[in-house]
Amino acid sequence: MANPNPISNFELMVMLALIRLGDDAYGVPISEEIEAHSGHDVALGSVYAALERLHDRGMVTSSVGEPTAERGGRAKRYFKVTGKGMKVVQDTQRTLTRLWKGMPKLEGGKA
């Protein structure tokens, strides 16, 4: 059966970063987590665009933290995965695991 809540590859990365970071998930650590594991630079704007889409679809919630001096007096916005978001991640994991099973070895751009 098709997943009723498909998410993009980048949105999945953001969700996984949120789950790994737990209560300390805001823009900077989320982008650093994705950069550390993907090996690519990540634009904060893209992270926030993905978070906004996920928020609109009820997969994450957010809360505003306290302003700090090192951030120029600006507050952090913390994000958390909701129950719905967690279910979508689990469904996606199951789908990907099924797809990977029985895959031939990938070599030099050939399947």
Next chain:
Amino acid sequence: MTSIRPPRIATWLLEHLTCGADNEAVLGDLAERYQKGETRAWYWKQALIVIVLTGVRGPVLVGAVMGIVTCGFSVAGNIARGDIHNLTPFPNVSTFLVAPLITFIVVRYWRKHGFTVEEVRGGLRRTAVAYGIVFTLMTLAYAILWFSWDDGTFRGLPGFTEWFPILGFGAILLFPLMVLKVWLFGYLAARLPVRGIAK
């Protein structure tokens, strides 16, 4: 810890060209990473990406909606007057050229970025308010131009179909001005707070 101030112009642009709930958080995140040792070039690049992703999104949506609404009203007005042979929403620009073009751009942008229902609702509400403000200001500006270009004789406010008094400059000037107007609507509309929708 030594405070290193991020590039001022980029910060100013971020503060004034973007809209959304996450503005403060994004500015704070960029400042935090800049303090950690990122370069000015990195900050500028990130700022431009944020501006494009959040600052352009609202105006494009709202401006496009406004374009369609304007075309619709104008065509409806022409039909109501029985002038079905002159369906022009803007002077010298055919409805049949503008409306499909704007619709095409909206649909493409919509499909690419996946606007939510709330965004569209917010866009429509903001459009209505922005339309009123900008239309009033521009009509007054046109009226002043109209007045000064007619040997000091006040000819009154220009009507809806003749509210652009510098047709002599031709359509080459007209089209960029029309685009500018749509952008102005969109920019203003995206920055207007609408209770329950504004973030």
